[in-house]
Amino acid sequence: MSTNNRVLIFDTTMRDGEQSPGASMNRDEKIRIAKALEEMGVDIIEAGFPIASQGDFEAVQAVAKAVTQSTVCGLARAAKADIDRAGEALKPAKRKRIHTFIATSPLHMRVKLQMEPEAVLKMVTESVTRARNYTDDVEWSGEDATRSDHDFLCRCVEAAIDAGARTVNIPDTVGYTVPDEYHALIKMLKNRVPNIDKAVISVHCHNDLGLAVANSLAAVQAGARQVECTINGLGERAGNCAMEEVVMALRTRKDHMPYTTGIKTELITRNSHLVSTITGFPVQPNKAIVGANAFAHESGIHQDGMLKDANTYEIMTPESVGLRKSNLVMGKLSGRHAFRAKLEELGYTLGDNAVNDAFKRFKDLADKKREVFDEDIVALVDDAVMRENDRIKFVSLEVICGTKVAKPSAELELEVDGVVKYAKANGDGPVDALFNAIKELTTNSQHLQIYQVHAVTGGTDAQAEVMVRLEESGKTVQGQGADADTLVASARAYINALNKLLVKREKNAPAAMSA
Numbered sequence: 001m002s003t004n005n006r007v008l009i010f011d012t013t014m015r016d017g018e019q020s021p022g023a024s025m026n027r028d029e030k031i032r033i034a035k036a037l038e039e040m041g042v043d044i045i046e047a048g049f050p051i052a053s054q055g056d057f058e059a060v061q062a063v064a065k066a067v068t069q070s071t072v073c074g075l076a077r078a079a080k081a082d083i084d085r086a087g088e089a090l091k092p093a094k095r096k097r098i099h100t101f102i103a104t105s106p107l108h109m110r111v112k113l114q115m116e117p118e119a120v121l122k123m124v125t126e127s128v129t130r131a132r133n134y135t136d137d138v139e140w141s142g143e144d145a146t147r148s149d150h151d152f153l154c155r156c157v158e159a160a161i162d163a164g165a166r167t168v169n170i171p172d173t174v175g176y177t178v179p180d181e182y183h184a185l186i187k188m189l190k191n192r193v194p195n196i197d198k199a200v201i202s203v204h205c206h207n208d209l210g211l212a213v214a215n216s217l218a219a220v221q222a223g224a225r226q227v228e229c230t231i232n233g234l235g236e237r238a239g240n241c242a243m244e245e246v247v248m249a250l251r252t253r254k255d256h257m258p259y260t261t262g263i264k265t266e267l268i269t270r271n272s273h274l275v276s277t278i279t280g281f282p283v284q285p286n287k288a289i290v291g292a293n294a295f296a297h298e299s300g301i302h303q304d305g306m307l308k309d310a311n312t313y314e315i316m317t318p319e320s321v322g323l324r325k326s327n328l329v330m331g332k333l334s335g336r337h338a339f340r341a342k343l344e345e346l347g348y349t350l351g352d353n354a355v356n357d358a359f360k361r362f363k364d365l366a367d368k369k370r371e372v373f374d375e376d377i378v379a380l381v382d383d384a385v386m387r388e389n390d391r392i393k394f395v396s397l398e399v400i401c402g403t404k405v406a407k408p409s410a411e412l413e414l415e416v417d418g419v420v421k422y423a424k425a426n427g428d429g430p431v432d433a434l435f436n437a438i439k440e441l442t443t444n445s446q447h448l449q450i451y452q453v454h455a456v457t458g459g460t461d462a463q464a465e466v467m468v469r470l471e472e473s474g475k476t477v478q479g480q481g482a483d484a485d486t487l488v489a490s491a492r493a494y495i496n497a498l499n500k501l502l503v504k505r506e507k508n509a510p511a512a513m514s515a
């Protein structure tokens, strides 16, 4: 099957990515991300782990209904109930895949599964066979494959393919392997597994040693034709292989790696921002491809070279990842038509209500801010759309602070389940006073772990983008908020995190979920 050079892109932002502490996504957020991934040309979208909770089941089901071009995938352990639940959730999908996995390394089998290898092997066959009752498109993964015994791994892969798996995934679950070793492992499987030509070899790399992208590329060069990855490299612990990096590496170094993907790279920046806004995980400025500095040239020597010929210091164009020069878009006199056209140009297709809300916020922003840039509109629209179904909504805020005030105070109005509530609170500083007021109006057993502010654009009138991380009983959530007023942005971020906490309280992940 791997005679061609087309590499399938399997996105697991909504499954492995969601396993990052704090990165929960609700059903509507998953639909938004899924549609963005589909538009981007992702081949397979892993939408979740249906047995994990009712919320996860419904999210996978909703994505299965919403997506028509990409294959929608659900994860299942090698257990009947898991597979049946995944099969059920995926029922509405036009193209569906069940991804079933079991650990194959001696350590995982002995300590986690407490099973003998022969029993694991039997479960490989049983799980794939059961999954085939729901779809012909079954993927099998040997968890911790890179620390598995080669002979045993070969037997498992062969059994999975015999039972009907069309894709066999060889995960580096703990981010332990290195490129030449992983290359050799894939080659070994190609040489030794007799029926390997009947399946696509997939790779799934974690980034514990910062090698996830390098390992994935090495595996492609050895014959793998599916790469599992996430937007912004989100994922368990140090994350997964970053989609934008692996795709741009293949595109930029075609001379050395003659493989193609179906990804429209021009949508990379937009989707990176979308995932960052929804999960509340900011992108570090020096992150490859999507960091704010990825295409910035500061030093005089570099700027001089760039002015003479961009190729001197730029190996790919900003436009190829969807970055445009910051251009002044509109001011407070711009009308609704121009605003709608701008939204379309930025890749948004919103309903009338959402456009009206966003337009109102744009007008408010244009009143406060002299120049409104594309980045401002993206921040504002993502912020507004993200909140459509929130139970707790921001209404108004007045903060009194400064050196002449003995104790800063915040007067706040929130809408909680449709009812507007008011509170006034003091604090050690304005942010403390504001957060205390929020706590008075909501169920409050959460702790603030992180509070971060950054400016969306340059200038003192820039919008502030605030990230807040809350913790409650060992569960963490992140929220984001944007506004020209830093305190309003802070309120929005805290409320965004609280709304996620409400969803999280309903979720109950099953034991031994260690993908």
Ligand code: KIV
Binding pocket: 016, 101, 141, 142, 143, 144, 169, 171, 172, 173, 174, 204, 206, 514, 515
């Ligand atoms: O890291 C891992 O092994 C996984 C599997 C479920 C593919 O996420």
Ligand code: ZN
Binding pocket: 016, 171, 173, 204, 206, 236, 515
């Ligand atoms: Zn994983």
